[in-house]
Amino acid sequence: NLVVEGEYSGSPLDLLRLTQHIEKEINLGPKLHNSPRALDIDLLWWGEETHFWPHLQIPHPRALKRNFVLSPMLYLRPDWYPPGSSLSILELSRLLPQSLKATMAIINLTPDSFSDGGSYIDKASLSQQLLKAVNSGVSFLDLGAESTRPNAHPLSSEEEWQRLLPALEILKTILPKKSCRPWISIDTYRPETLMRAAEWYLDLANDVSGLISPEYIKAVGDLSLPVIAMHNLGIPANPMLTLAKDTSIVPTLEKWFLLTLERATKAGIQAKNIYFDPGVGFGKTAHQSLEILQNVSKLSRLGAPLLIGHSRKSFLSLFFSSVSSGRDAETLGASLALLNKPIEILRVHNFEAHLKAQLVFEGIRQNE
Template sequence: MFNYGKKTYIMGILNVTPDSFSDGGDFSNIDIAVNHAKEMIKEGADIIDLGGESTRPGHNYVGAEEELRRITPVIKRLKEEINVPISVDTYKADVAKASLELGVEMINDVWGLRKDKNMANVIADYDAYVCIMHNQDGTEYDKDIMESIKKFLLESIEIGLNAGIKKEKIVLDPGIGFGKTFEQNLEVLKRLDELNELGYPILLGTSRKSVIGNVLNVEPKERVEGTIATTVLGIRDGVDIVRVHDIKENIRAAKMADAIYRR
């Protein structure tokens, strides 16, 4: 599915939620959601990341049944009508299992296989890809933040490998905007290259996030240029996948950065 090192892969965000921070309610209609996925693919998205529960700060918890009610009809339509891989953004094993049963290729777990003890086994059973993200409650760190992130990710990798997830199907995400203050997010972005020593592909998800809004003092949908800046700097530092809302703009920036850094 991925041939890392040759290009930067673009993951298009498709939220079918009423309360996501940037596009909540925009794509809750099935037809609109499917058409938006098709538009992102037309613009160059390599993979579609479908979310049925907002994970923004202060989000409302959604049970597995409701999450599946939101995403299942969209998955079914997408599997019939598009030809790129689908990722599902969930930390619930029941949601992951039902999604993988429908043919989804990847699970994007914002709790790094930690929130649901059955998640790693489910992913292994279906021989799926997984994105393991760093996350924590609160913003206190007992050591250097990058050392803490690496420790968390290594522990989650071990959980995955012990469950039978293949090493080549693991992707890591430093978790920008999760369990981190504004200054901590900037520090992680400045030091992204340190994650390369873990030996796994890196996914960067900064699109329209508050760290950009706090710098530029603009609303989420006005954060395209700030997102592009993090995309380019991320590619310079070895990022393999960028998860974004605005495909056309980011893919152009990524192609230019690839021409410079992936020669």
């Protein structure tokens, strides 16, 4: 399902006739009895206007009750209040059953990441993985070229770029052939990397350092990008540096995000473009990371889209002792527990398993 925002020079009725013509052309041809149409186009809103005609009502009377409308709208106008509503798109979305989350596929272009470092060093395997991810139905591809594991060696800006470039070159050959593609996210805390990536593909910035750099904030603002701000106590992660054991996790995270939001918006980033990642495994003990997931619903009151990056993290060893690359089952278990929570994005390594599991979960839930 897609939501498209745009401008039209005619009237709503003119656009209705045009969309009906498009539907008719696309839906021609043989089809099974009672089978769904190949294309179904609805007019949802017309700015702040309301219209009532025999064959058209704007706003669409069921738009605010449909997850497949509100979920994609989150990435267009999360802070918009539709006509007649006292709640924003983000707030409305969280009122509905939320089994289907946006999936962000982790593409590590590093030789030294904990769980999958070195997996895509040769271009053939990288090309295969990128094509698989693009075709899978994930909402985001997150390209990361620098490991944030404990004691990781910091890269120079040029080293990071040389690791990113092959992936961007491959995507340049893949994405133009797609009528619908995932957003491309760059996992970097360097503003110069963002600016260079913007000349290729860049839809989202993922800042594990938490928007502490004025230069980074300026780059995000200049590029009009949405950005993920992650809570941390230092990059790369230091397992010896964590929040105090008696820390009240939720208030601490809320305070940090509100200060980050204030700093970023004063520098020119729109509030609607700032997503919050509470930083599972970064500056937290294993039990604190678990506590974040157990209390994630409380973070929704911040009014920001939430991303959870729990995939293969060491806190999962609280349940079973396993190496990082072997924690996919534990990760999926945590993800299933999060499906009915008010979060928007799951950032995971094994994206194929997550997509399949979510569809099965949703298929069963719909028939309850």
